[in-house]
Amino acid sequence: MLRIEPYSEGLRQRIWWGAGSDATAEWAGRMGMNLMSSTLKDDESGEPLHVQQTRQIQKFRQEFAQHHHGFEPRVSVSRSIIPIVNDQDRAYFLGQRDSEDKFGMIDEKTRAVFGRSYTAEPDQLVTALAEDTAVAEADTLLVTVPNQLGVEYNAHVLESIMEHVAKPLGWK
Numbered sequence: 001m002l003r004i005e006p007y008s009e010g011l012r013q014r015i016w017w018g019a020g021s022d023a024t025a026e027w028a029g030r031m032g033m034n035l036m037s038s039t040l041k042d043d044e045s046g047e048p049l050h051v052q053q054t055r056q057i058q059k060f061r062q063e064f065a066q067h068h069h070g071f072e073p074r075v076s077v078s079r080s081i082i083p084i085v086n087d088q089d090r091a092y093f094l095g096q097r098d099s100e101d102k103f104g105m106i107d108e109k110t111r112a113v114f115g116r117s118y119t120a121e122p123d124q125l126v127t128a129l130a131e132d133t134a135v136a137e138a139d140t141l142l143v144t145v146p147n148q149l150g151v152e153y154n155a156h157v158l159e160s161i162m163e164h165v166a167k168p169l170g171w172k
């Protein structure tokens with residue numbers, strides 16, 4: 001491969017590929033990129049998102065290991081997590097809980113699975129996230145936040161996740 005110019009030391013280790021299918025995850029492994037898997041991917045088995053993502057991550061790592069890229073790859077998954085810890089959280093999110101993955105067509109040929117939102121009281125979130133095999137398999141968890149509610153509210157959401165969810169799960 002030709003060197004990318006201008007040269008940036010360590011650039012290869014900082015490139016991430018957002019894979020929407022097992023095949024594109026394997027391609028990213030062949031090319032020597034890190035893997036991002038979001039809350040939407042091609043439905044390749046009818047199973048819940050986290051099960052399909054776990055398989056996707058494993059296929060990526062197997063493919064990456066067959067090549068000599070010179071570094072250990074990283075994997076991230078995304079989740080929407082809203083701990084309900086006060087009346088404001090209840091007002092915004094009570095009754096809007098998508099506790100199940102959704103399946104549907106994103107175009108005429110592609111069936112997809114869209115991951116559930118983790119919106120509940122902290123003890124319920126801890127239980128549900130502990131059962132999410134893709135979160136356990138990944139190196140990094142990217143948390144999506146409701147940015148339309150502003151910086152102050154999102155700081156509250158992130159603090160609530162750190163205090164009431166991450167600590168009990170032993171996340172660092």
